[in-house]
Amino acid sequence: MIRLQLFHNFLLYIYNIFVGQIKATRNTLFWSVMTGADPIVLSLAVPLATATVIATLLVSIFWIYGRKNGADSKLPPGDKGWPIVGSTFSLFKPHPATTLGDFLHLQLSRYGKIFSTRYLGKTLVISADPDFNRFVLQNEMRLFQNDLPPHFKKILGEGNLPFMAGETYRNMKSLALGFFNSWQIQTRFLAEVEEAANRVMNSWRQKSVILANEELSKFFFSLAVEKVIGMTPDDPEVEELRKAFIAANNGLYTVPLSLPFTPYSKALKARDFIYSIVKREAEDRKLNSDKMDQKKNDLILYYLKNNPSMSMKNICDAVIGSIFAALFNTQISVALAMYFLGQCPKSLQQLREEFKQKIKYTDTTAKLTWDDYKNMEFCQSVINETLRFGNIIPGLWRKTLSDVNFKGYTMPQGTTIMTHIAAMHLDSSAFENPNIFDPWRWLAMEKSNNWMPFGGGVRHCSGSEIARMEIAVFLRHLVLNYDWELVEHDQPVAFPFITFPKGLPIRIHPLGEKTP
Numbered sequence: 001m002i003r004l005q006l007f008h009n010f011l012l013y014i015y016n017i018f019v020g021q022i023k024a025t026r027n028t029l030f031w032s033v034m035t036g037a038d039p040i041v042l043s044l045a046v047p048l049a050t051a052t053v054i055a056t057l058l059v060s061i062f063w064i065y066g067r068k069n070g071a072d073s074k075l076p077p078g079d080k081g082w083p084i085v086g087s088t089f090s091l092f093k094p095h096p097a098t099t100l101g102d103f104l105h106l107q108l109s110r111y112g113k114i115f116s117t118r119y120l121g122k123t124l125v126i127s128a129d130p131d132f133n134r135f136v137l138q139n140e141m142r143l144f145q146n147d148l149p150p151h152f153k154k155i156l157g158e159g160n161l162p163f164m165a166g167e168t169y170r171n172m173k174s175l176a177l178g179f180f181n182s183w184q185i186q187t188r189f190l191a192e193v194e195e196a197a198n199r200v201m202n203s204w205r206q207k208s209v210i211l212a213n214e215e216l217s218k219f220f221f222s223l224a225v226e227k228v229i230g231m232t233p234d235d236p237e238v239e240e241l242r243k244a245f246i247a248a249n250n251g252l253y254t255v256p257l258s259l260p261f262t263p264y265s266k267a268l269k270a271r272d273f274i275y276s277i278v279k280r281e282a283e284d285r286k287l288n289s290d291k292m293d294q295k296k297n298d299l300i301l302y303y304l305k306n307n308p309s310m311s312m313k314n315i316c317d318a319v320i321g322s323i324f325a326a327l328f329n330t331q332i333s334v335a336l337a338m339y340f341l342g343q344c345p346k347s348l349q350q351l352r353e354e355f356k357q358k359i360k361y362t363d364t365t366a367k368l369t370w371d372d373y374k375n376m377e378f379c380q381s382v383i384n385e386t387l388r389f390g391n392i393i394p395g396l397w398r399k400t401l402s403d404v405n406f407k408g409y410t411m412p413q414g415t416t417i418m419t420h421i422a423a424m425h426l427d428s429s430a431f432e433n434p435n436i437f438d439p440w441r442w443l444a445m446e447k448s449n450n451w452m453p454f455g456g457g458v459r460h461c462s463g464s465e466i467a468r469m470e471i472a473v474f475l476r477h478l479v480l481n482y483d484w485e486l487v488e489h490d491q492p493v494a495f496p497f498i499t500f501p502k503g504l505p506i507r508i509h510p511l512g513e514k515t516p
């Protein structure tokens with residue numbers, strides 16, 4: 001705590017010096033006129049004094065940060081990295097999504113599954129230990145709380161589940177689960193996803209090369225906006241809205257500098273646009289709730305009916321948050337599945353066989369049922385393995401609410417914890433040959449303690465079942481209708497969110513068979 005205080009004071013001191021320096025330079029002329037002193041002497045005095053103070057402080061910083069942290073507390077062992085920035089750059093260095101990157105790999109081999117480092121001037125404990133990670137997620141709001149950067153709130157909106165706690169959180173979460181997990185929604189939604197997948201696949205018939213990422217983004221966005229704000233894909237505003245969501249998402253992972261043309265200021269502008277559309281739709285629903293047809297039986301209407309006291313701002317934030325959560329994670333999961341299946345023809349073949357044989361259709365108009373979907377055993381294994389190997393959300397950030405003791409370590413109040421999901425997914429003591437895409441491992445294995453793609457504890461993903469169903473339905477239509485191959489080299493990169501730098505360009509070959 002004392003060192004944190006020292007660090008805080010130091011930052012304030014440096015800030016004051018720099019602000020003071022700027023003011024002093026600006027005022028040199030003024031003081032020379034007022035005092036009659038030589039302006040050159042005056043202008044040298046301040047920088048000299050500043051340089052002396054900075055030199056003294058730099059020595060102090062190396063004293064404060066230069067040592068390994070084992071000596072001063074019972075924090076897990078680890079390297080603090082560079083003064084002030086700590087390991088920030090190493091931690092966020094882009095690396096293939098199916099690996100841990102050099103930094104994490106090295107730290108885990110040096111210090112074990114729980115280690116500490118520094119990130120933006122703060123202590124950061126990183127854990128690949130499934131027991132500790134479960135302990136952290138299951139003690140949310142008791143010993144730990146969500147620790148997202150403050151600018152996330154400005155883009156996503158504060159009336160969003162990740163920023164809520166206590167009773168308000170519990171009420172909103174059970175409301176959200178009531179919508180996403182109701183059997184009625186899931187079965188009706190299954191038919192809608194099938195219809196949409198058919199539409200997309202048909203539109204590909206005239207194309208030979210597609211940018212899979214872009215196509216998937218359009219597909220999942222149209223599904224999300226229809227379910228959540230009742231907009232149909234032919235609505236001209238949908239594409240504008242999708243682009244705004246992409247701009248807003250880009251702002252989450254940049255330095256939050258609100259200067260003209262920075263990604264952050266573009267994200268804030270995009271957020272305002274999104275908010276204005278969602279608010280307009282919500283107000284319209286409020287005025288006409290009794291006249292709404294089935295199509296518009298969306299999340300907005302659900303909130304209005306089931307929680308009449310909810311403010312318009314909270315409805316809009318919750319709705320916007322759901323689209324964020326639904327869109328980017330599901331889209332990248334399917335892109336990853338396409339990439340992995342494309343590299344493993346044996347798994348693609350087996351998946352195709354399962355889709356063809358296991359599900360018997362009496363006539364060509366038969367639709368996939370919830371039971372069919374649940375019986376697609378190999379497909380479920382492909383999804384599990386994609387979520388393990390692709391590491392869509394590499395880590396979850398939490399903060400200790402009080403001093404926390406675990407396995408002999410003490411993490412003081414305010415320590416940032418990263419439960420590293422990717423490190424658990426790529427752990428060779430839990431998964432044999434973890435660096436190989438092997439869906440068959442899931443046929444022989446009960447769910448692993450190390451597998452947590454949807455998080456855990458109270459904050460477990462509200463849309464996990466819907467996401468799995470969407471992925472399965474899309475894959476089924478894709479695999480039965482098309483073969484595909486990469487046009488040029490591309491691979492998933494952790495940046496820190498997972499992306500395909502070239503957008504996953506693929507050549508598609510229709511198989512000449514129609515999905516029932």
Ligand code: HEM
Nearest residue numbers: 161162325326329330333392453454455459461462463467
């Ligand atoms: C494969 C796709 C998906 C993955 C990998 C995924 C993963 C996750 C993870 C790891 C969390 C926990 C975050 C934390 O603890 O800090 C989470 C939370 C959440 N997810 Fe998902 N998600 C996916 C799809 C979806 C979909 C389709 C929806 C909505 C329909 C959704 C809605 C949510 C919501 C609302 C939360 C916040 C829960 C809370 O704070 O209590 N997710 N998701």
